[in-house]
Amino acid sequence: MPKQSPVADDLDRPFWDACNAERLVIQHCNACGRFQHPPQPVCDSCGSAAQLVWREVSGRGTIYSYGVVYDTPISALQGDQPYNVAVIELADAPGINMMSHLPGTPVDEVPIGAPVTLIFEVTPGNGQKVPEWRVAR
Amino acid sequence: MYRTQEGMGIWEHRGKVAAVGIGHAPTARRWDDRPETSVGAWAILAIRKAMEDAGVTPDQVDGLVLPPDTTTGSYWPEGRQVPADFRNAFKQTGDPLDGIAKLSADWILANMPELKNVKWARHATTCTSMAMAGAIQAVGDGLTHTCLVVKGWHNFSGRYYQGGANALPTVAGPGKYGSSLAGPASYATAMQFQRYCHKYGKNHDMMAPFMVNSRRNGLLFPEGYWAQHRPEALTVADYINARWVAKPANLFDNDIPIHTAAAYVITTAERAKDMRQKPVYVLNHAGAGTPGGATSAGVRARSVIANLEEVEACAAATGRKLLDGAGITSGDVAFENMYDGFSLFHVFHIEGLGFAGIKRGEALDLFQTDISIEGPNPVSPSGGNIGGGRTRFWNHTDSIQQIQGRAGARQIRIPAEIGISGGFFPMWSNFVIWSATPD
Incomplete structure (x- = not known):
């Protein structure tokens, strides 16, 4: 599903560069042992x-909740309405x-609590790869 | 300025600050391009009505607080000239959109020379409740003794939030992690409500009695948009068959953007005794927000998007701060006008407060009982944004009027001794506990 292409900045370039290499990295504080995202x-x-x-993570996770979008102001997404937007807990x-459109999952048939696996998608605006998730089979 | 921390004890100005006057401009769905209906003009109208309502002369006013942001989500079209008749009708500030697409204290004071004694003027962030809480604290602190709280809303033609950055093929800034993947402003609340239904075994249809009740109360609010322009009752069938925006948030769960303004007069309890209306005393103000309390920005979520548990924790903390600072229990609150635009998070607000004795997961059950103005637990007697249009101020007007006994057809049947109003999001809020007596 085509999305807007994220534009990396100085702060989060390592995150997006890793996505282009199909790796998911998250900021981690070694002082207090805590992850944080989005980058700060x-x-x-x-x-x-x-x-x-x-720190690289597997990207495995579960579906926390979701909504189904029928009326979005984001032009890039309007052609795919209605679409799922799930929240993934890593x-x-x-x-x-993180948020996912759950490719392969029918609209409004999202299994809350189900495990998901990480994939990467190329976005059309600038070719940036972004993390996505599929329900694990 | 803002009471956003727990454990602060009884508010130091409890019962020493009061609301005494209310003024409303008319409502419109959108601005009709006439100078006399601009958001600035209607703010002036609302201020004059509020002073008249309170029996206060302009020279007695020495404070002014307002959020300069007046957008409902619509923005002045890029490249469009400000109409000459507007420029000619009002004194201008350095910003040509002041009075049309925003509203500064300077603009108000330039165009209301009768407010010649205003010495303390401040801009609040975004919301009526931030301005209200700021004015209340300032009066308590002695920074101003008779203070105007003003909120204007503009709405222009066209669909809002369309175009601009949302139409680009790329996205920069924080939106790249969240909003660019969803879109509607109600998505986060809808997602949290979905989790709520999953967690507690509830469903969206259970919102219907609240929505029907809110529209009914809104139609009894002469100043409101639906009462003035579309006096149509909402049925259960209307609600549950409405089109989705971000399921489980449908069209009616999203408040309708409108064009209007309101103003309030806040003063000391001592001065309030001599004014035209019965004083409505403030027992406390508190909310979520910046821990230091110097401003009232939102509490940041742990990650990309706030989850239900964060929202519930924030709402519960707000409830504790409010009640503890007022020295009351939730059982003392006769009615609630907590924010509802989007309707679904009204559930989180009232559970956090413990209104009518409810705990987490029980708000939708409460909605299946008598929540009308005639019943024992009046829920949103103002009708809120759902019943009156997107303003974030019907709740304050109604709370004040209920306690003054002049809510007209909306007057609740149980004694309106203590009520609560405010907003907006559970993780970014300011509420006021109003009382018929100062103690």
């Missing part, structure tokens, strides 16, 4: 910048969630 200049918890590193990055 410092740790949300302890304020450390020096201890922030990028298994090996506690507290971190």
